[in-house]
Amino acid sequence: xxxxxxxxxxxxxxxxxxxxxxxxxxxxxxxxxxxxxxxxxxxxxxxxxxxxxxxxxxxxxxxxxxxxxxxxxxxxxxxxxxxxxxxxxxxxxxxxxxxxxxxxxxxxxxxxxxxxxxxxxxxxxxxxxxxxxxxxxxxxxxxxxxxxxxxxxxxxxxxxxxxxxxxxxxxxxxxxxxxxxxxxxxxxxxxxxxxxxxxxxxxxxxxxxxxxxxxxxxxxxxxxxxxxxxxxxxxxxxxxxxxxxxxxxxxxxxxxxxxxxxxxxxxxxxxxxxxxxxxxxxxxxxxxxxxxxxxx
Amino acid sequence: xxxxxxxxxxxxxxxxxxxxxxxxxxxxxxxxxxxxxxxxxxxxxxxxxxxxxxxxxxxxxxxxxxxxxxxxxxxxxxxxxxxxxxxxxxxxxxxxxxxxxxxxxxxxxxxxxxxxxxxxxxxxxxxxxxxxxxxxxxxxxxxxxxxxxxxxxxxxxxxxxxxxxxxxxxxxxxxxxxxxxxxxxxxxxxxxxxxxxxxxxxxxxxxxxxxxxxxxxxxxxxxxxxxxxxxxxxxxxxxxxxxxxxxxxxxxxxxxxxxxxxxxxxxxxxxxxxxxxxxxxxxxxxxxxxxxxxxxxxxxxxxxxxxxxxx
Numbered sequence: 001x002x003x004x005x006x007x008x009x010x011x012x013x014x015x016x017x018x019x020x021x022x023x024x025x026x027x028x029x030x031x032x033x034x035x036x037x038x039x040x041x042x043x044x045x046x047x048x049x050x051x052x053x054x055x056x057x058x059x060x061x062x063x064x065x066x067x068x069x070x071x072x073x074x075x076x077x078x079x080x081x082x083x084x085x086x087x088x089x090x091x092x093x094x095x096x097x098x099x100x101x102x103x104x105x106x107x108x109x110x111x112x113x114x115x116x117x118x119x120x121x122x123x124x125x126x127x128x129x130x131x132x133x134x135x136x137x138x139x140x141x142x143x144x145x146x147x148x149x150x151x152x153x154x155x156x157x158x159x160x161x162x163x164x165x166x167x168x169x170x171x172x173x174x175x176x177x178x179x180x181x182x183x184x185x186x187x188x189x190x191x192x193x194x195x196x197x198x199x200x201x202x203x204x205x206x207x208x209x210x211x212x213x214x215x216x217x218x219x220x221x222x223x224x225x226x227x228x229x230x231x232x233x234x235x236x237x238x239x240x241x242x243x244x245x246x247x248x249x250x251x252x253x254x255x256x257x258x259x260x261x262x263x264x265x266x267x268x269x270x271x272x273x274x275x276x277x278x279x280x281x282x283x284x285x286x287x288x289x290x291x292x293x294x295x296x
Numbered sequence: 297x298x299x300x301x302x303x304x305x306x307x308x309x310x311x312x313x314x315x316x317x318x319x320x321x322x323x324x325x326x327x328x329x330x331x332x333x334x335x336x337x338x339x340x341x342x343x344x345x346x347x348x349x350x351x352x353x354x355x356x357x358x359x360x361x362x363x364x365x366x367x368x369x370x371x372x373x374x375x376x377x378x379x380x381x382x383x384x385x386x387x388x389x390x391x392x393x394x395x396x397x398x399x400x401x402x403x404x405x406x407x408x409x410x411x412x413x414x415x416x417x418x419x420x421x422x423x424x425x426x427x428x429x430x431x432x433x434x435x436x437x438x439x440x441x442x443x444x445x446x447x448x449x450x451x452x453x454x455x456x457x458x459x460x461x462x463x464x465x466x467x468x469x470x471x472x473x474x475x476x477x478x479x480x481x482x483x484x485x486x487x488x489x490x491x492x493x494x495x496x497x498x499x500x501x502x503x504x505x506x507x508x509x510x511x512x513x514x515x516x517x518x519x520x521x522x523x524x525x526x527x528x529x530x531x532x533x534x535x536x537x538x539x540x541x542x543x544x545x546x547x548x549x550x551x552x553x554x555x556x557x558x559x560x561x562x563x564x565x566x567x568x569x570x571x572x573x574x575x576x577x578x579x580x581x582x583x584x585x586x587x588x589x590x591x592x593x594x595x596x597x598x599x600x601x602x603x604x605x606x607x
């Protein structure tokens with residue numbers, strides 16, 4: 001078994017696939033990295049084998065200082081937070097952090113943003129797929145978070161899904177309390193036309209999700225975490241252009257193959273692939289990266 | 297050879313030859329020797345074609361798929377070195393005239409794709425006269441296997457006629473593919489209410505049928521529940537990799553460290569399946585490279601295990 005991440009027994013190009021070198025040249029930035037989610041830094045370091053093997057240039061972790069059950073990380077020991085901050089500072093050339101916020105606790109969320117973004121290594125905020133109080137990102141009480149994020153030039157990522165279910169049965173009817181749909185992102189983005197948002201997972205049901213956010217030029221679409229559907233990226237590019245797609249890997253729970261394949265399935269130019277795999281995200285993150293002196 | 301061509305480390309020739317000399321890799325070695333007769337040096341890049349066990353033809357009822365046309369799909373698969381594809385029919389998922397769907401499928405596979413597609417008919421053991429549908433699949437349409445959709449057709453694997461179907465197919469030497477799901481239940485059309493397939497009863501059903509050839513397709517770890525160990529230990533069931541998730545998911549599955557599975561599945565029980573054209577075939581293809589597999593693992597996964605089931 002190959003022991004080096006750069007060692008391949010067969011040539012991917014012989015199978016109509018990009019080689020590792022091709023992937024590296026695409027400068028892939030992964031906005032949806034869960035490598036720290038279970039197992040912290042050791043689990044992440046173990047996963048780096050696959051990160052390197054698949055040519056991923058930068059990981060943006062969405063689980064810094066919080067978890068779905070405890071978005072603000074109130075139960076995380078201070079020592080663990082300190083280690084994470086140090087790790088992010090030391091590895092700023094390859095790993096970036098987004099901190100979960102809790103729309104049910106906007107003021108505490110803002111305090112966390114001061115601590116981790118204004119006075120820490122992180123570069124953005126993430127809304128999980130639900131929160132303890134069941135408050136949606138589109139709730140007006142949450143606007144204070146967005147205003148502060150805009151001031152900080154932070155990247156804003158919002159998990160969205162349209163889980164079919166409920167009574168009557170409909171897309172979004174089975175969402176968890178506080179789990180946003182793309183419509184919630186659209187409502188929020190309409191109130192903040194000068195702020196950019198990333199609509200995570202394309203709503204799960206991308207045929208619907210893309211259409212909810214299509215008219216909002218300040219909404220970018222990330223499309224990881226769902227099954228790979230042939231035609232998904234073609235459809236999304238046709239609706240909103242390649243300039244509004246952002247790639248996520250969703251590892252280690254999803255396979256990089258699953259997420260890369262969505263893009264390689266689509267009929268795109270090389271420049272469009274460059275934009276989707278990293279160019280668009282670099283454009284979104286540029287202000288805060290420059291402010292912090294991080295490598296673009 | 298042995299890419300990454302531009303940046304990666306090549307495996308040295310001695311190690312490559314040692315790998316080829318493993319008994320499990322003998323057919324590959326033979327293939328490479330065959331190609332060496334025509335070229336200067338055998339290379340792994342010359343080596344392995346792929347049998348795709350999980351393909352559908354025609355139209356998915358809920359969306360026009362990019363490669364719904366059989367010729368376009370054949371061309372696409374061939375570009376990725378998939379030379380044989382076991383094809384079911386999307387029509388069989390929701391239609392109830394299975395014989396008509398099977399006949400169209402057989403004709404499509406015969407007339408298009410230049411021999412790429414191996415037709416896999418569909419039978420519903422929960423419906424009327426399924427024995428005759430099965431007989432026609434085997435005798436009239438010369439099908440080597442049938443594909444079942446228990447979740448869509450409304451029966452469980454503890455259903456009495458399912459056991460009868462297993463016995464009948466075993467007698468005929470036919471493969472049975474059980475589709476655990478077609479798409480993520482979170483994204484189903486709201487009009488569909490599809491229960492997950494419980495694979496637990498399959499272990500018991502196969503105990504008295506050791507010769508049965510059964511394959512679970514789109515068998516994501518969560519769908520297998522706690523039955524992985526029993527399915528591996530007590531049956532000869534094979535699994536395709538179309539729905540295998542996780543970074544390095546296939547390698548992790550073989551090693552028993554894939555977080556979404558409750559146990560290991562050895563390489564001799566895995567087959568390549570893409571779920572094309574619903575999924576991009578690139579997804580399963582890239583999994584062959586994402587995990588650091590060696591030739592002794594790739595060869596059975598890419599074609600030898602499948603060939604054992606349908607020669």
